[in-house]
Amino acid sequence: MNDQHFKPQIGITIGDYNGIGVEIIMKIFSDARLTQLFTPIIYGSSRIFVKYKKILPIEFSYQIVQNEINQRKVNIVNCWEDNHELAIGETTQQAGQCAYLAIQKAAQDLKDGVIHAVVTAPINKENIYSKDFPYAGHTEFFAEHFGKDGSGLMLLVSENLRIGTVTGHIPIQDVAKKLSAELLQDKLNLLIKSLKADFGIKKPKVAVLGLNPHAGENGLLGKEEQSIIEPVIQQFKQRGNLVFGAFPADGFFATQSYKRFDAVLSMYHDQGLIPFKMLAFETGVNYTAGLSVVRTSPDHGTAYNIAGKGLADESSMRSAIFLALDILKHRGIVRKNTIGEEEFISE
Secondary structure, three states: OOOOOOOOOOEOOOOOOOHHHHHHHHOOOOOOOHHOEEEEEEEEEEHHHHHHHOOOOOOOOOOOOOOOOOOOOOOOEEEOOOOOOOOOOOOHHHHHHHHHHHHHHHHHHHHHHHOOOEEEEEOOOHOOOOOOOOOOOOOHHHHHHHEEEEEEEEEEEEOEEEEEEOOOOOOOOHHHHOOOHHHHHHHHHHHHHHHHHHOOOOEEEEEOOOOHHHOOOOOOOOHHHHHHHHHHHHHHHHHOOOEEEEEHHHHHHHHHHHHHHHHEEEEEOHHHHHHHHHHHOOOOOOEEEEEEOEEEEOOHHHHHOOOOOOOOOOOHHHHHHHHHHHHHHHOOEEOOOOOEEEEEEOO
């Protein structure tokens, strides 16, 4: 990359094309003004979009990438050649394999510097799982490929709420076994560094939730707070960090205590995602913090039940795109030049 003026290039993966991913992408880019802010590069298949344009009355134009990316238009990179038929609202192995091919190509372009960030449309974790994609989800894939020692942090983001999770896509019965001081330290470090570098918060204030009901009730309902969580919190406090807890999760959200913190660290997936989706489902964003690249996604799934009906709300996907742009700016990768235009800065 050089320092000539140009817009950031944002990659967008198609996700499971039998879900709502294609529809929300079409709805977002029916507004051609977005191409003035950044250059969209969609990873998927132009043939899939042709099929959806026959089903949904959405104005959506694009160009197929051959040799060069068009900075003024929506670009589509064809990640497979076969002309697959749609099975809207259904789970198919074919759609899962194609979702993987789109992610693979986008990841390679991230490594090569073709795109500056990637926004991933929803996948089905069952049909994408294979020897080529042996991951529980996007978070684990990008953490392995772009995280230090394969580490990353699932961070749910909305305008007034950020919730990270110490453990991710694992069974509940494995959460307590997985939880350790080392893992908690790693996730807290990733969270604090991300709040500073990606969100511009100089002295972040973080709340840590307990694992057990009532945060263990002084050991009566579980020992993890006393043996793991609270000692780690004290270590971070001693190093000058504003880290507090362990808080009982139910009362913490019921009393809206989250409003007093820049972020919350939950111990497991549903402990963090249930309150987040209750409070910010329409505009919430899933961000993988702690990576060398920027990856965001909407906080919802494939929504097979409404796929192809024109009912999907694109708000969360739009928020994911704008969060990616904001994080690039905070990282110093995109800035305003002397005449107010955005320009790229080599890291």
